[in-house]
Amino acid sequence: MSTTEFTLADLCRILTEAAGADGSTAISDDALDTEFEELGYDSLALMETGARIERAYGIRIAEEDLAAALTPRALIDLVNRMTAAA
């Protein structure tokens, strides 16, 4: 069981690598429940982000689980569940 938690900061870093950035891409705690689409990340940006998370954390995320994680909080929780199970 992994003890390293996947955090909002980790997500922001990987989102920037995956989808680029203009200025700061930091997602504030207030936006944890805002949908990615509203934050400006489309489905391809999230696929690319998902692939990078899989590589970095050595996990597999099912496509339907990734598609169902509509907000930063949902995706962070998903990654932490997968790493805990790994």
Add this chain to the structure above:
Amino acid sequence: MTTTVVTGLGVIAPTGLGVDDYWKATLEGRNGIAPITKFDASGYPSSLAGQVVGFHAADHLPGRLLPQTDHMTRMALAAAQWAWDDAGLDPAQLPEFSAGVVTASSSGGYEFGERELRNLWAKGASYVSAYQSFAWFYAVNTGQISIRHQMRGPTGVLVSDQAGGADAIAHARRQIRKGARVMLAGGVDSSLCSWGWIAHLASGRVSTADDPRRAYLPFSADARGHVPGEGGALLVLEEETAARARGARIYGVVAGHAATLDPPPGSGRPSTLEAALRGALADADVHPDEVDVVFCDGAAIPELDRIEAAAINAVFGEGAVPVTVPKTMTGRLFSGAVALDAAAALLSIRDGVIPPTINATAAPDLGLDLVTETPRSLPVRIALIVARGIGGFNSALVLRAA
């Protein structure tokens, strides 16, 4: 009949970024052909290209577009912005479906594709960018431009190798006639990466000369193939009355176009290039005597040069019209070529000067009045652009003063 005019130009070329730099360099006869620096080409039989220099995508595009775009798309997006700025229009401010875009494409985003294929073999499928799904694709420049500028009107992409730029401009004119308020049309291309280079060399038409001044010599006795280049241009097209009503500066009119297809190799039947030239003039209602300059295709393959010279002489009479190949300064830009020639022709009309065909010397037996080495000053009202693409594509475009 609706008259379609050009009100904006966005140019990105091996000889300059933007209309002013490009045109100054073109009239100076500056050679943009040089040894390839974008990848190690030293092991290939050909190692010269017309590379765009000094273009830093991050200076021109939002950071969010960088991970998802090939080099050619980045250049196309910059040229599109410059064209809108030049026209003094922002399509996002127009009614939702009134602005469209038609680009030509020849190969798609090769450099991006090469990198992702390398990731696939070297690291595995999970390392391939999700953006590979469209970044390599033929239609990607049209798509990215339409998204960035919120152009939800008629869009499309034409794939007919180097003839494509003429076909794209003609298709945009068709859309203006059908009621589009404004269209962006042309092509910006690049496939100067090791994968793209192999594809170019496979054509058997790329010059193997090492000297940038002796490599691309259309219509010359020592023609030995062409030099590939990158870049192109995008043109803003509007219906004339609407353009005048908003006080737009008008570069010229897209007056005529025709496209033909050659018979297959080995058929024994002749090229249909002449029919394309005649068709474009007829479409423009222009008599050959009225044409002031011909911007040639300039394949620099002896057989193809003979066919083009014969078609020009059949239409105009031997040596009766000045002809030029400013491509000798940039190399052949594939889907970007005609759009760049169109920009040059419109600037010729504006300034009353024909840009030169550098390095070349017209073979006397071709019977052409080739403008070599230095520009020729004379009033230019009507220009004909000739374009051919591998696969038998012929296309001709007539531009005239407004």
